[in-house]
Amino acid sequence: MESPIFVVDVRTPAEFMGGHVAGSINIPLNELPQRITEVKGKSNLILCCASGARSEQAARYLKSNGIDCENGGPWVRVNAMINNQH
Numbered sequence: 001m002e003s004p005i006f007v008v009d010v011r012t013p014a015e016f017m018g019g020h021v022a023g024s025i026n027i028p029l030n031e032l033p034q035r036i037t038e039v040k041g042k043s044n045l046i047l048c049c050a051s052g053a054r055s056e057q058a059a060r061y062l063k064s065n066g067i068d069c070e071n072g073g074p075w076v077r078v079n080a081m082i083n084n085q086h
Contacts, residue, residue: 005082006042009075010058011049021048021079029054032061045069048078 007024009016016026027035029049039045039062047055047062052073059071072078 005044005046006039007046007048007072007078007082008039008058009048010054011075015050019075021075021082024048024075029058032058036062036065036067039067039069043068046072046078048072048075050074 007021009020009024009026010029010032011020011026012028013026020026025038027038045062045068047058047069048071049055049058052071055071055073059069062069072081
């Protein structure tokens with residue numbers, strides 16, 4: 001059985017409150033170094049933001065720290081992808 005997708009939204013809390021992927025967690029990009037333990041050991045880790053730029057920075061940072069993850073790009077695209085799977 002495939003592991004569930006673990007989505008991390010790296011936008012600001014205000015942006016996150018304006019809409020986000022159901023079940024995702026909000027770790028703003030600037031807080032990621034202090035909160036890296038929250039994503040360590042997660043499988044199917046997808047990062048998202050508004051445009052894909054901040055999630056790309058987050059993906060590079062996590063990969064440089066040995067964490068397997070993917071940049072999902074804009075949260076609306078990740079949301080559509082997840083909802084179309086079910």
